Amino acid sequence: MLAGGAERHVDEKKALLNDGAKQAELWGGGIDLETDEIDYNSIINLRPNQDNPSRDILDKKIREEFAKIVRRLLQNDLER
Numbered sequence: 001m002l003a004g005g006a007e008r009h010v011d012e013k014k015a016l017l018n019d020g021a022k023q024a025e026l027w028g029g030g031i032d033l034e035t036d037e038i039d040y041n042s043i044i045n046l047r048p049n050q051d052n053p054s055r056d057i058l059d060k061k062i063r064e065e066f067a068k069i070v071r072r073l074l075q076n077d078l079e080r
Contacts, residue, residue, distance in 0.1 A: 009042040024050065027057055027066050031074060038067050 009028035016026055028042025040057040047053075057063045 009044045013044050027062060029057065029066060029070070031070055033074075038070055040066065 013026055013028070017023065026044065027040075028044040029038060029040040030042075031038050040063055041055050043055055045052055045055050045057055052058050057066060
């Protein structure tokens, strides 16, 4: 699942949780459609209980999966 367009990531997180997403699988970030650069920074990423005490997604595997999902879901926008 991917949510976008809200003023804050926490608003999108609430919508995804209401749609049945699991908290442990939700990560925040963004993408610059002009430069194709992915950013892994969001307040919803602060998770000391998941070994992520930072706003950035620290785990390399999660970052790679996050980027893969963002690129797959936004591919049409990235090609414009």
